[in-house]
Amino acid sequence: MSISNEHPYMSVTAASNDAHTENGIRRDYTGLREDAALIKTAGLTAWFGSMQALKGIDINIAAGKVTAIIGPSGCGKSTFIRCLNRMHEVVPGARVEGSIFYREHNVYAPNVNPVMLRRQIGMVFQKPNPFPMMSIKENVLAGLPLQGKNTTNRDEIAERALRQAALWDEVKDVLDKPGSSISGGQQQRLCIARALAIEPEILLMDEPCSALDPIATAKIEDLIHTLRQTITIIIVTHNMQQAARVSDYTAFFYMGELVEYSDTDTMFRAPHNSRTEDYITGRFG
Numbered sequence: 112m113s114i115s116n117e118h119p120y121m122s123v124t125a126a127s128n129d130a131h132t133e134n135g136i137r138r139d140y141t142g143l144r145e146d147a148a149l150i151k152t153a154g155l156t157a158w159f160g161s162m163q164a165l166k167g168i169d170i171n172i173a174a175g176k177v178t179a180i181i182g183p184s185g186c187g188k189s190t191f192i193r194c195l196n197r198m199h200e201v202v203p204g205a206r207v208e209g210s211i212f213y214r215e216h217n218v219y220a221p222n223v224n225p226v227m228l229r230r231q232i233g234m235v236f237q238k239p240n241p242f243p244m245m246s247i248k249e250n251v252l253a254g255l256p257l258q259g260k261n262t263t264n265r266d267e268i269a270e271r272a273l274r275q276a277a278l279w280d281e282v283k284d285v286l287d288k289p290g291s292s293i294s295g296g297q298q299q300r301l302c303i304a305r306a307l308a309i310e311p312e313i314l315l316m317d318e319p320c321s322a323l324d325p326i327a328t329a330k331i332e333d334l335i336h337t338l339r340q341t342i343t344i345i346i347v348t349h350n351m352q353q354a355a356r357v358s359d360y361t362a363f364f365y366m367g368e369l370v371e372y373s374d375t376d377t378m379f380r381a382p383h384n385s386r387t388e389d390y391i392t393g394r395f396g
């Protein structure tokens with residue numbers, strides 16, 4: 112798959128681009144050692160008009176791991192992940208400086224096609240946003256191109272994505288019902304299925320459990336545990352316990368800056384920065 116208009120996607124790994132695991136999700140870390148950075152940002156700065164939301168973020172996101180982004184409301188968590196797949200720029204007046212490299216590709220290079228990039232770096236939003244006029248099945252398949260896909264294939268893709276999102280058993284008999292007709296927790300898993308159907312290499316999740324009850328939350332966390340074997344996940348969460356439970360690495364943002372970034376165990380047991388400690392112990396935020 113190409114993310115640029117002109118060049119094949121990562122020619123160094125093109126030969127192994129078809130690598131899939133048994134459950135069908137791409138896990139092609141050819142040429143990357145364990146824990147190597149799949150995404151690297153340098154001096155990443157983001158504005159909404161004259162308002163600076165991110166201030167020079169330097170971070171390496173490890174391949175094949177779960178990275179949690181934490182920090183008080185308004186610190187730039189959503190902006191950060193939206194920069195990674197070029198969703199930030201869809202806001203009028205929004206702009207970015209600095210660089211983001213995804214597998215050595217400059218994400219903001221003029222030849223990169225944001226639509227193709229978003230097929231590799233998928234996203235699940237905080238509020239479930241199924242297309243209300245589409246059926247459950249159509250919702251799952253909404254991100255796939257229509258060309259070159261026969262119906263059987265599409266049925267298989269829908270089933271696989273719904274199974275991965277732990278929703279199949281609950282909706283398999285009502286696939287033609289509207290996507291808006293199921294519960295909020297089910298809609299969130301439907302949106303996760305929609306993101307997984309296009310087989311992204313990276314999944315960005317922006318507070319995916321904030322509107323969910325503990326049972327639905329546990330299902331999403333189980334899902335992250337399963338998906339982590341096959342996909343790189345970046346999850347924004349306000350829930351410290353959730354970050355500690357699901358992630359390998361945690362980044363603490365504060366007022367547009369990356370204050371601390373370490374393995375999750377260190378972050379929660381022995382944070383280096385007093386602001387991190389204050390935040391994770393609930394003294395502010």
Ligand SMILES: Nc1ncnc2c1ncn2[C@@H]1O[C@H](COP(=O)(O)OP(=O)(O)OP(=O)(O)O)[C@@H](O)[C@H]1O
Nearest residue numbers: 159162164182183184185186187188189190191202
């Ligand atoms: N569309 C927008 N237009 C203008 N300013 C925005 C816009 N979206 C976000 N901001 C501002 O950018 C800053 C960072 O916002 P962002 O949404 O990234 O924070 P966040 O850490 O995700 O917060 P929350 O935890 O509340 O979701 C905030 O000051 C916010 O008010």
Ligand SMILES: [Mg+2]
Nearest residue numbers: 188189190317
């Ligand atoms: Mg946010």
